[in-house]
Amino acid sequence: MTRTDLPPGGQLRRQLLAIAAGTGALALKPLRLLADPVGGTAQLGFTELPGGALAEQSLQALPGKVPLIRKTARPPNFETPIEYFRTPITRNDAFFVRWHLSSIPEVDAASWALTVGGESVQREQRFTLAQLRSDFEPATVTAVCQCSGNRRGLFEPHVPGVQWGIGAMGNAVWRGVRVKDVLARAGVKGDAVEVVFDGADRGALDSIPDFVKSLPVDIALAPDTLIALEMNGEPLPAMNGYPARLVVPGWTGTYWVKSLVGIRVTPKPEGNFWMSTAYRLPRGKFRTVSFQSQVKEANEPITTMVVNSLITSLQSGQRIDRGRPIDVRGIAWDGGSGIARVDVSIDDGASWREAALDPDLGRYSFREFSFSVPAAESGSRVVMARATNRAGETQVEKLIHNPAGYHHNVIQRVRVDVA
Amino acid sequence: MRGNGIARRARRIASCGIMLAMAAATAPPATAGETAAGQTTPDASRPESDELVNAPGHERAVQCGACHSLDYIRMNSRFLDLAGWTAVVNKMINVYGAPIAKTDVDAIARYLTEHYGQP
DSSP: OOGGGOOSHHHHHHHHHHHHHHHTOOOOEEOOOOOEEOOOSGGGOOTTSOHHHHHHOEEEEOTTSOOEEEEETTTTEEEOOGGGGSSSSOOGGGSOEEOSSSBOEEOOTTTOEEEEEOTTBSSOEEEEHHHHHHHSOEEEEEEEEEOTTTTGGGOSSOOSSOOOOSOSEEEEEEEEEEHHHHHHHHOBOTTOOEEEEEESOBOSSTTSOOOEEEEEHHHHTSTTOEEEEEETTEEOOGGGTTTOEEEOTTBOGGGSOSSEEEEEEESSOOOSHHHHTSSEEETTSOOSOOOGGGOOSSEEEOOBOOOEEEEOSOOTTEEEOTTSEEEEEEEEEOSSSOEEEEEEESSTTSSOEEOEEOOOOOTTSOEEEEEEEEOOSOEEEEEEEEEEETTSOBOBSSOOOOTTOOOOOBOEEEEEEEO | OHHHHHHHHHHHHHHHOSOOOOOOTTSOOOOTTBOTTSOBOGGGGSOOSOOOOOSTTHHHHGGGGGTSOTHHHHHTTTOBOHHHHHHHHHHHHHTTOOOOOGGGHHHHHHHHHHHHBOO
16 A cells, blocks of 8 residues: 555545554454443433433443443443532543444554554654654643533534533643654655544444544644643543544544544545534634635534633522622633633623632633622522633623534523522 | 445444444344343343334334434434434435435334424
8 A cells, every 4th residue: 555545534444454454453342331320310400401311311430430421322422520620620530421433442552553644744654652652752731622512402492413511521631742743753745734633433334434533734733732642640541532642722622533543644635524524613603713624615614612611619599598608610711712811790691790710721721710709688690600712702692503513602691599 | 245235234233342222123122231242241230221112113213223322312302303303314324324224214203203303
């Protein structure tokens, strides 16, 4: 096989697998994905979710994980409960789980290898885990990984898909090697347009498009774009892409390819289903950065996250004794500009006051905020938090509806009862 | 060619290892602890949440379990109308290559609308 005849998408993955099979490089053993139920559904909240989703979900523990909110079993899609967002870094064993395809490999670290090739590199390369660790300068970034469809379940009207609540996200310290350093060894040609990433997951049937994602070449070569080998100082959990996953700070989770096995640099746009059809937004609805080589007349790929926040200290319907403080704490994040301020309202948006921000852990990280005011009068109050980033963008009051249910950043409204 | 494709699919399914509620109308849905190879794990006693309402059309609708657990259907209820469920089933066939006969689309969509659609 020469570099120039590497076909796109699923064929590439099959070729990589064929190469792997030939050398015995990749052990594709199915993981056990059975989860143990430990709790019910009522406390998992968010009544805006479709009734079927509320009835269906329950707390279950995947291997290596604390009980998370199970949305679907196969492929596994599990959401992080809100209590784990009361710290700025999300624990590995509580980090959300999202897979598109139902066959998830159990990768053997000793035989795992990353192949780098494509029409727009000068020479193909292959790296073992040990080589990645020894040959490259380590790099670290603290960054939020958030599913494009986080909060999809709160869309009104509802749209089909995984009916996520608020927990299809997490923030971690990712450590690994820079994609740009790895690609430098292969030599990126001047005609490179996109860099294509393939993970070891696959569909139950050959007909299901393999999960392959591409990035604009300048994003792939950005110094913070990593092949992460560690998450919060530990190896990546199997459910989060062991032994290596892509980290694209600021960009939505769909680009953070798990169990990475292949990188291909190409002079033309990647045309597979996951780029050309899925994960797209109607053009002009959002102010996020444009993925130029993938823009079509009617739509374009989702790219960076929109500014957002989550109140983690209050539950809807919570009772607060009169005279006691209303403590509003939470986290805010965006697509990489960094959080400039968070404003809090305790009167349903009639007036706003600026919350205190906790130390900055980096522009891609969750930023904690806090605000406290005595609950002086009895009655129901609607508490809101509104984050603004350093680009001046802020959360929306009204949902920007889109067919696939992405970018939900409507200002949260939590009712508390002072008595 | 067609036969090879089916055989290849069958091999892939057999190697999948994660429980698969296969389409045979006579077979009950697989449970969580049951693998495609017929082996049983210690979790077999726990009921897998893979059942759908047993009513006309059920035998066709369980074909969806070839590629994903059927909790996907219950999770997406009840807000789609007949047009919505028809679009979903067609997307599964046309985009994801689900091995479901075109002649089954209408029956599956009607079943899903009645039991998992807009009330």
